[in-house]
Amino acid sequence: MFPKPIHRSAAHWQVFYQGMLPLVMILWLLPLIAVAIFSIKPAVDFTNGNYWSWPSSFEAVENYGKVFFASDMPQYLLNSIYITIPTVIGAVALSCMTGFALGVYKFKGNLLIFFFFVAGNFVPFQILMVPVRDLTLDMGLYNTKTGLVLFHIAFQTGFCTLFMRNFIRALPFELIEAARVEGVAEWRIFWFVVLPLVRPAIAALSVLVFTFIWNDYFWAIVLTQGVENTPVTSGITSFNGQYRAAYHLMSAGSIVAALPPVMMFFAMQKHFIAGLTLGSVK
Amino acid sequence: MSVTSQHIRAKPLWNQKKLMPWLFLMPGILFFGIYVVFPIFQSFNISFYKWSGLGEPKYIGLKNYVKLFSDRAFEISLWNNLKWLVLYLLAIPTGLAIALFLNQTVTGIRLYKSLFFFPFVISQVVVGLVFTWFYDPTFGLLNTILTSLGFAPVNVLGDPTLVTYGIILAGLWPQTAYCMILYLTGLNTVDADQVEAARLDGAKGLRMLWYIILPQLRPATFIAFVVTVIGALRSFDLVSIMTNGGPFGTSRVLSFYMFEKALSEYGFRMGYGAAIAVVLFAIMMVFIVYFLRTMYKQESEPR
Known part of the structure; x- marks a missing residue:
């Protein structure tokens, strides 16, 4: 050691x-601790300039209550959930299939297609921005959660394919060979042999994609606007505009916005880390 | 009899195996092609046009690129990107240092590791807000500390010479956490026998780190390098949240400047924005190719 x-x-x-x-x-x-302290201070502390003195009273319930019951925050949180969950399901499902195809079969162009997925996953968002925004407008999906979800699924498929394909390639190939000798159909091998084995990879990708999408800001502001559809990352900026200089509320709002991925991380730490290391650092 | 039945089954199986991968790949390729691969080419194409997003685009050849050369804002953004790229790499040694500090087995260490990793999990929007308040000239914690130590207060985000460094520091916070976790996982796999043997030979401290530990951490360093470079070039959220490119556009980076040009409130300039995006893409491509080459070498090794 x-x-x-x-x-x-x-x-x-x-x-x-x-x-x-x-x-x-x-x-x-x-x-972060500073923000946490801000979020439980009363408004009067800020108007009096008592930023760093001991809170004159503890107003956690009051402040967080306002965030949850007297602002648009719950709608933003809900939007984030409606955007994040379908993306996780879609991207993981697609990449189970692409990962299976690229990890199990030998065919011409295998590595080329794989590298397309890997390279695409690293490109700057800005090179996609104008065409994707245009496409979304043309499909009538601008400022809808569906529009955002479709793009997110597509983009995350790059990273997920990288991860899933490497994971499947590291599986004991004899299992698949044995099933083939038995005459098991290929799609049944996928469903009954490979899928149960890639459960750890599915878990890792789910938490990671959840965090990536929850924290996405760029595409949120490119493809949505307004309370109706925008997720919490871009919602928090309008929230802050609404409560300008009310630092106790802005702090509480920020903490609420940041919390779901944090809880996800603490609940599934092992899988999270396995995903982050791209499976290459075991 | 059994031989013939096997023979009959073999042919469709062969066919199936040829067709199967493509069936499995189709949905993924469709999505990825429409939303990622094809738009890259479209952006290249748009960069040759003058286009407000509405109406007919007008072909102007390389004019957008020529204009970039005399665009002072573009130049500043490019320089800032370079600063991001170089300074962001500090996340790697700092992450390693924290990982070494935390690589112990005392009670509660697991919780400490998680808490150190914390900044990476929260969104960059929140990181940006947190640091904006941290730097605030009137009540920010930074200036509260500085003035209580007898220093003059600094307005980090209002000072054109400091602003980019201030934002980079905010970005380094989560990025260092990421590198730390990569190294912590890497340190778990370090060969204990080798370390003990080296220790018996009298190796310790920095020499041990350099000659015995770091070579074994190469996979972690590689991933840390790739994600840090990509992260530096992708920086957008922090600039947008903390300064919106200001003051006087001094904290812009290419990703932000592109967004500003293409979707600005003073009229959309999609063609010019696309040209900026192409430049950023070209810079990124250098690192993507490096990454793919390394992967290709690994693929060529027997599995």
């Missing part, structure tokens, strides 16, 4: 390390 395990060091080093941990952590999260 590197660095040397701390419990093999002298006692005073161990104490030092244990003391440093929370200190460095607080320093690291300082900007």
